[in-house]
Amino acid sequence: MTGCLESIDRLDELGDASVPFWFDMHAMVFSNNTPALEAKLHEHFAVGRLKKVNSRKEF
Known part of the structure; x- marks a missing residue:
């Protein structure tokens, strides 16, 4: 979710989130x-979550 006027700005922010890869926008x-x-999507995909140590972090 972003409040940025340009969605690409949000991708740049995520790229600085200590993840090992850059993000691509597909939709x-x-x-x-x-x-x-967003809450509904997190709920739906929770069963396949890989990072289980801290559920408050997305990545």
């Missing part, structure tokens, strides 16, 4: 309730 989704959509 953009606009929503009237972005926080709820």
Whole structure:
């Protein structure tokens, strides 16, 4: 989720998040309730989560 005017700016921010690779954008989704959509996506994909030590971190 981003509030950036340019989505590519958010990709640059994520690239600085101590991850071993850069991010690519494959799709953009606009929503009237972005926080709820993001929470629902996290809930849906939680079963396949690889990083289980700290669930508050995305990566």
